[in-house]
Amino acid sequence: MQKLSxxxxxEREFMFDPDERRIRCFPHIMHIxxxxxxxxxxxxxxxDVAAQWFNALKQPINKTAYLRAVQWDPVELGRECxxxxxxxxxxxxxxxxxxxSGNENQSFTSDGKxxxxxxxxxxxxxxxxxxxxxxxxxxxxxxxxxxxxxxALLDWEVLQDLEFILEAPSIAQQTMSGExxxxxxxxxxxxxxxxxxWQAMATSLNHPQLAPFIQEGLSWxxxxxxxxxxxxxxxxxxxRSSITLQCSEANFTLSxxxxxxxxxxxxxxxxxxxxxxxxxxxxxxxxxxxxxxLSMPILII
Numbered sequence: 001m002q003k004l005s006x007x008x009x010x011e012r013e014f015m016f017d018p019d020e021r022r023i024r025c026f027p028h029i030m031h032i033x034x035x036x037x038x039x040x041x042x043x044x045x046x047x048d049v050a051a052q053w054f055n056a057l058k059q060p061i062n063k064t065a066y067l068r069a070v071q072w073d074p075v076e077l078g079r080e081c082x083x084x085x086x087x088x089x090x091x092x093x094x095x096x097x098x099x100x101s102g103n104e105n106q107s108f109t110s111d112g113k114x115x116x117x118x119x120x121x122x123x124x125x126x127x128x129x130x131x132x133x134x135x136x137x138x139x140x141x142x143x144x145x146x147x148x149x150x151x152a153l154l155d156w157e158v159l160q161d162l163e164f165i166l167e168a169p170s171i172a173q174q175t176m177s178g179e180x181x182x183x184x185x186x187x188x189x190x191x192x193x194x195x196x197x198w199q200a201m202a203t204s205l206n207h208p209q210l211a212p213f214i215q216e217g218l219s220w221x222x223x224x225x226x227x228x229x230x231x232x233x234x235x236x237x238x239x240r241s242s243i244t245l246q247c248s249e250a251n252f253t254l255s256x257x258x259x260x261x262x263x264x265x266x267x268x269x270x271x272x273x274x275x276x277x278x279x280x281x282x283x284x285x286x287x288x289x290x291x292x293x294l295s296m297p298i299l300i301i
Contacts, residue, residue, distance in 0.1 A: 020232055026176055026187055029224050030169050037217030041162065042073050044212035053208055055157060066209065069154035077151055078159060082122045092121060165213055168197040184237035188228060195225055 001018035008014040051063045085095050099117050101107075106114040151159075172194035176182045198218055201210045228234060 019230065022231065023184065023233060024224070024227065026182075026191070027173060029191075030173050033217045033220045033224065034166065034169050036220050037165065037213065038075060038162075040216040041075070041213045042070055044070065044215070046209070046212050049208045049212065056160075061154075061157065061209070065154055066157065069152065069158050072155065074151065074155040074158045075162065077155060079125050081151065082124060085122055086124065095121070161207075161209060162213065164207075165198075165201065165210060168194050168201075184234060187237075188234045191225065191228065195221055 001022055005016045005018045008016045046063060046067055049063060052060050053063075055061055085091055096119060099119050103116040103119075108115050108117055172190045175190045176186060179186070198214055198221060201207065202214045202218055204210060
């Protein structure tokens with residue numbers, strides 16, 4: 001990009017800003033931020049966390065015991081459990097039969113009530129597909145052939161906390177990939193919603209154990225967020241619209257002219273960038289070279 005910028009300037013006298021025209025891959029950014037969180041969670045610093053807190057079921061969690069479970073790396077334990085249950089056709093068949101017979105005998109309970117588990121196979125965790133870490137939740141090991149992979153209750157507690165953390169980026173990713181044709185204009189709203197959710201978790205008083213896990217990934221999230229904010233291409237993508245200009249003085253009409261109009265789809269910036277919305281508008285108008293006299297009536301479609 002830097003080389004292209006210099007070539008265009010030397011040969012064509014065309015100003016090309018490599019920073020403002022660099023669009024980063026959204027899934028790649030999410031992959032980097034999430035994997036920094038997963039890879040570093042066992043080194044999380046719990047110094048500022050209270051000696052005890054309560055989980056979602058209002059059960060007390062002891063900090064020392066919880067940290068011991070974190071050091072055992074429940075994510076890797078879960079991966080080993082999944083690998084063991086999928087290691088052969090016989091293991092997969094036994095796992096299938098265990099769920100089926102458990103449902104028929106009403107062996108599975110939750111909060112004292114009988115439940116039926118879906119008869120499915122477990123997903124493998126793929127390094128290059130970070131969302132698989134969120135989706136590949138191991139089940140309690142019931143098969144006697146892999147009973148040595150059974151996980152303790154606090155291991156599950158750690159996994160549930162990590163699952164809660166990974167839910168926000170997963171939703172952001174699914175929001176973008178759920179579109180038949182994802183548009184650049186939806187990138188900032190999806191990403192900033194995810195950033196706000198992680199920042200809220202990092203300062204949550206009800207779930208103080210989440211903050212140490214998030215800090216490493218949040219630093220990368222913030223760094224990429226600054227880069228995206230500095231790139232005005234995202235603003236242009238959110239504000240492009242079709243308008244009709246009518247000028248009674250010159251007696252002419254321009255229909256379906258594609259221009260940048262911040263008054264159409266600028267609501268996200270106005271709501272979430274209150275201190276920067278004016279400068280963002282001015283930058284868009286300056287870059288677009290769009291000048292309209294106040295006396296010229298504008299009909300917006």
